[in-house]
């Protein structure tokens with residue numbers, strides 16, 4: 097009798113998830129790293145609004161403004177001269193896929209805070225991207241060691257699909273909180289909901305709480 101191809105394939109995929117991801121002991125229980133309602137993927141799916149902005153480093157800028165003592169608009173050269181850090185984090189998308197052990201490089205959000213110096217009245221962040229995507233988070237959520245303005249994923253510059261040249265990364269929130277093709281970050285004393293937040297998605301977006309919808 098021939099093995100059922102579909103069953104074999106499904107089991108192979110499970111096995112790949114168990115073994116195919118670098119940096120972990122084989123016997124470490126991966127499910128402990130999988131938030132409720134999520135499943136593992138080994139590829140890196142692309143989610144966007146149906147198009148990807150066509151950017152050039154010559155024209156690229158990142159503006160950080162609002163309730164800060166020192167607003168900045170960085171050119172690509174200025175952004176590149178900021179200190180970079182490396183991180184390994186898991187990535188959880190609300191459409192139920194999770195990727196473990198992504199290696200990221202970029203400028204830490206803590207460094208950005210040091211540069212722009214938020215006013216004491218600044219409590220919220222509003223992110224705007226080159227595709228007009230927006231999202232929002234409380235400032236305190238982003239004052240964390242793993243929040244990054246990411247330029248590299250797994251050793252290579254981000255692809256255009258994944259937000260080149262710079263995307264936000266907030267690993268402790270669902271991935272829609274991380275704006276690709278980031279253009280502007282505004283500090284404010286009030287919360288303003290972003291693209292998915294006004295369309296029924298959670299304002300807090302906590303994967304471990306299965307906190308998907310608003």
Ligand SMILES: Nc1nc2c(c(=O)[nH]1)N[C@H]1C(S)=C(S)[C@@H](COP(=O)(O)O)O[C@H]1N2
Pocket residue numbers: 140141142143144145189190225226227229257258259271272273274275276277278
């Ligand atoms: N600028 C921009 N950023 C975005 C999005 C988008 O459509 N535009 N989609 C969000 C969503 S819903 C997810 S799940 C992640 C997906 O990132 P990826 O395409 O690199 O997997 O990007 C987030 N950031």
Ligand SMILES: [Mo]
Pocket residue numbers: 143189190191271272
């Ligand atoms: Mo998403």
